Amino acid sequence: MIMEGDPFLVIEGMTIAAITVGATKGYIYVRSEYPHAVEAMNAAIAAAKRGGYLGTNIGGTTQSFDLEVRVGAGAYVCGEETSLLESLEGRRGIVRAKPPLPAHHGLFGKPTVINNVLSFAAIPFILAEGAKAYADFGMGRSRGTMPIQLAGNIRYGGLFETAFGVTLGELVDDIGGGTFTGRPVRAVQVGGPLGAYFPRALFDTPFDYEAFAARDGLIGHGGIVVFDDSVDMRKQARFAMEFCAVESCGKCTPCRIGSTRGVETIEKIMRRERVTENLALVEDLCNTMKFGSLCALGGFTPYPVLSALKHFREDFVPAPTTLQAAE
Ligand code: SF4
Structure with a gap:
């Protein structure tokens, strides 16, 4: 822009x-x-x-x-x-x-x-x-303005520049006008393909580096992608691992190998194979990638995966009767 x-x-x-x-x-x-x-x-x-x-x-x-x-x-x-x-x-x-x-x-x-x-x-x-004039925009340690991209399933998508501090809900509901389909907003990915998924319950989060970090998210390049209630968060988690596998430079093992194993393991969860064990495996793998990767590509891929698991767990864990039948 x-x-x-x-x-x-x-x-x-x-x-x-x-x-x-x-x-x-x-x-x-x-x-x-x-x-x-x-x-x-x-x-x-x-x-x-x-x-x-x-x-x-x-x-x-x-x-x-x-x-x-x-x-x-x-x-x-x-x-x-x-x-x-x-x-x-x-x-x-x-x-x-x-x-x-x-x-x-x-x-x-x-x-x-x-x-x-x-x-x-x-x-x-x-x-x-002057520095003060710049610092007058924003809040906390996040000062100035940020060009924000509203995209995905949103009524008024586009590029908006605003001071740090407006809440995620204001961006999605007030500026973006909710979903394009008119269905309820279920998830919002903030910060690009490696950003965390936020549920509506976290819409009071101010657009601020520290506030997002405190909720295991990131602002990244200011991209916001909106999903309505028809989204399957297992597919979104799989996509994050696949994105990492495709874009990995191959220098370090947690990212190069971990992302491919991550895709495979999430696919097993999608097929309802040993769901409990494979969910634990994905979480363990995410921690290895987060702390063992050389750069932010491998290190940040866990954000979308873990946030999907944390806030939308019902998509990953089938109802008890289905689980018993599958296992
Ligand atoms: S984490 Fe970064 S350095 Fe390591 S393989 Fe992935 S892209 Fe390369």
Whole structure:
């Protein structure tokens, strides 16, 4: 939304960051599924160069800074900073073990500042209006605004920018207008494909990093996907493991092997095979992935799985008579 709608904000934020740390070259890494963002950023960079705001002696100063857009093939894991650096350097996107941190040993072995679009885009406002003006938006430690994507089974889907602090219920019911089908909202996945599923009982959760973390959730990139009461949460849990299996970079065992075993085990639960034992196995596997994975792809996959198990357990555990018959 920001790169397509206001690419100069990103350029300005990156230029300020570059001048601050003494960097002379910056890269904007965009996956190929976002051609409009690529086009808008390239056009804006060209305009900034023509205007003397990028290149040598920018704005008539002694500072030099150039920007380049690099288009990635679209691997999810290339959103992880070290994997992104590998891809930028022309290699397959595999996560690097840390340390060394990119700030010490980053792109092409040089100290590198690596941040997401939101962080860079916030810089011009903070410098122009002051830190207090920025901090006036939001609550607790979550300050500023967040572009939120309302999607899935929702009446008024789309992109909305709002200050941190509005509740999940306000976002889904008031801004989003409830489900598109008109059926009751049953589950909401917050934070992307690795975000936790929240039931209506948790709709009083404020959109705030700490508040979501306190309820075993995450805000992630601000994506909210709504499901009505026809959703089968076993399928959603299976999808999370499958997503991880497909997108895993393969560097570490809990994610590479665990996700595939996770798909198999949830499929057994779906076939009503040894449900109690396999549920315990999935929970154990999730803990191994959560604490043993090298990066957030494997480490966060348990969020959708465990939240589905915790808040929607009735989907996984059949009625006692059915269970006895199956076992
Ligand atoms: S958690 Fe998955 S994506 Fe991350 S380093 Fe391990 S194998 Fe790669």
